[in-house]
Amino acid sequence: MTEPDVIRVVVADDQAIIRDGLVTVLSLLPDISIVGEAANGAEAVRVVTETRPDVVLMDLRMPVLDGVGATQQIVSAVPGTAILVLTTYADDASILGALRAGARGYLTKDAGRAEVAAAVRAVASGQTTLAAGVGDRVISSLLGGPGAADAPEPAATPETFAARFPTLTQRERDVLALLGEGLSNPEIAAALFVSVATVKTHINAIFAKLALRDRAQAIALVRS
Template structure:
């Protein structure tokens, strides 16, 4: 039997945590292993429980979700963080993604959206709320992250085909869209995506998009859907 995905719930509102627990405990392959009411408690819980996926609120007392995400990713790189927000583009969401979150969803997401998102980040993909993907990429284009320190461009290690896939990832294309653009099978695309992420040292597709922006590899038509495949 496949082991269940271990989930940590982090939110300062007890009723919200209870609601998510009721949803997730009903899934046969998900297990809520703990809860935390603020960022400091989340970091400590991650150290003790080693969850596979952390559902992380943004605005919390003591330590917010952005700072908590950065520390969790640094200390527990195998734990994936999925940010949950009430707002369609909370000003902290981009910071959380840059801190290492594997994506975000709105708190009013449908049950299946939440479950699918947990599965996606657990397998190393990224997920972003569909209603805000265009605005997120617009923000990345208009307000890029600080340039990376001088040194070799990680994309230099990519083959020509991997570079094509990398550019498509940077434009927010899904695996199916990349397959159609490059006339490849989806299984082949998945293989290329895995190699690209490994060579870039990227945690997931969101991280790859940020790396692409930092190194100026994003084509002019980058604005569109964000990575969620």
Template sequence: MSGAAGGGGGADVAGAAGASVVRVLIADDQLLVRHGLVLMLGPEPGVEVVGEAADGAQAVELARRLRPDVVVMDIRMPVLDGVAATGRLTREVPGCRVLALSTFDLDECVVAALRAGACGFLPKDVSPEELVTALRVVRTGEAVVAPRLLTRLISSYVTAPRRPAEPAAGAVRAGVPDGLTPREREVWRLIAAGLGNTGIAAEMFISPSTVKNHITALFAKLRVRDRAQAVIAAYEAGLVRAGERG
């Protein structure tokens, strides 16, 4: 997770560790994986595992009852998969963040989870230190996805807009909204090309603090929560196309 991107504030993952306890629910259909994650997180100060779920439906039910800060969500599960469960959590438990897990880096289900409202994803072989740091970042609502990896995922799988009749709160909405300034549009394009705040500042010859201000305004106009959803929205709106780079 080195080099993972934050949201509008562009916080560095390694510097985002908070002092308060992060309450975590683990959702995975494999018992050994669940127990492994519990054993990994158990000794970590500032992290409390409050529950375990064996499928997506159970994860939603437990999240409603236990109100965890973060659900560590396996993508592929029976009864209700991780993507559908993420969408339900986004609608029904909006204060709860989702960190998706996948065995494979390039998995279209990961993109679907980000579209549904997940704040990011990690591979299942993540180290304890990376996982704990990611949990703390995700708790703030920022994305935990390396920009270049995110760009590769989306350029591989996001090819056309999907327009549900009534998007869930926090879900990505297709189309370029009215009212974007030329600079906000350019910041959006550069985010989708994989640049962090420092890179955007250098590209546009403006200060990093100005970039942060543009990103805050941009996210509000796009009605997205973080960088991950902003990149998806850029591809779905046709602002950038698969294979393009800044």
């Protein structure tokens, strides 16, 4: 944040009544300052580039440029700005699309004002935040579990991993499953909302517990 005690926020939503409501509610908070608004994704990119806020509250379904495209451009052009998605949609494709584009948080529009404010503060401080149930859906989708989007012939599910690899912790099984999908360490870190260093630590533990030499063996084991 540019000022330690004030979080600078841009609100991007094509529905004026929602945008105005968010601006009104957040403006009442002493530690949040609204520095811009946008009615579509392209406008959001322009406003963020000009104002360089700490956080963007980003809707997904907007004209001209959608929220995923705007997120990708903002993360590339202004990497210091955190994207917090606030949308009506909670389907797997929308969630994964936003997170893969670089969003740091994901809320649905039924979130209360206190939850939105807490999420803004969290992503501004470098944390990740997901609406209740969204985190489980992300992991389930990435592992090919129930509700997975566009996942042909999944190699594994959380249930089979628990049975096949009882010596691993749940997080180690998550990492192993994503290894089996061919994800790189940075991609695994982004999917699980942890650091690359943490992923490396889990991989070392997995290799030690399962007597694996390298990633190729891990991938072969997962897919066997």
